[in-house]
Amino acid sequence: MPPTPPKKILYTAEAVTEGGRTGHGRTSDGRLEVQLSAPESMGGQGGPGTNPEQLFAIGYAACFQSALLGVAQGHHLDASDSHITARVGIGPTGSGGFGLQVALDLYAPHLSPADAADLMARADKRCPYSNATRGNVEVTLSVEGKAIEQTAA
Known part of the structure; x- marks a missing residue:
């Protein structure tokens, strides 16, 4: 697409x-x-x-959390005191180039695990960094270290 x-x-x-x-x-x-x-x-x-990966991690985490906070507000959920940890890995693809891998983890003390997972999935659809990387970079989403299904939202 x-x-x-x-x-x-x-x-x-x-x-x-x-x-x-x-x-x-x-x-x-x-x-x-x-x-x-x-x-x-x-x-x-x-x-x-x-390095570029650290800069990308900060940019992606900030953008993703802004999307998450916007979605939370629209659904009347309390995402205050939350934070996103972004991990950006780089390595050879095996075909002469390099690729990236991203993991985004949410800590949200005022949300249930189900609400947090739903917000992550919805923010993933809204965030421009997620939209830019979709299909090109493997991005995994988790809540407090527990991977979520990305079929929600």
Whole structure:
């Protein structure tokens, strides 16, 4: 199924990087500036900088939780004090390239396990990162470490 493009662009982020995984990155508005370092497990020196997978994990977790909070509000559920832990893995695909794998885990102390699982499934349908990765990146959803069925919602 081809992707569904946005009908209207509300915001565009712009960033420039130099030096790849061991370089430097910054946004055009100057709000974010990062030094990049390749992890030792990927053949790098493991320096003090961040890496694309960490940046992607933060972005995906923030976007996903915003979608979840919006869905929770619409269903009159209390998702306060919740957080999303995102784990982004990278590795060879076996066909000459590299691929990503993502795991998103919800901690939501004010929700029942059933409501939390339902919210995760609904947020997965709403989140632009989930929509962008669907069919390209394996994404697993869980609530407090327990995998959920993604056929809900």
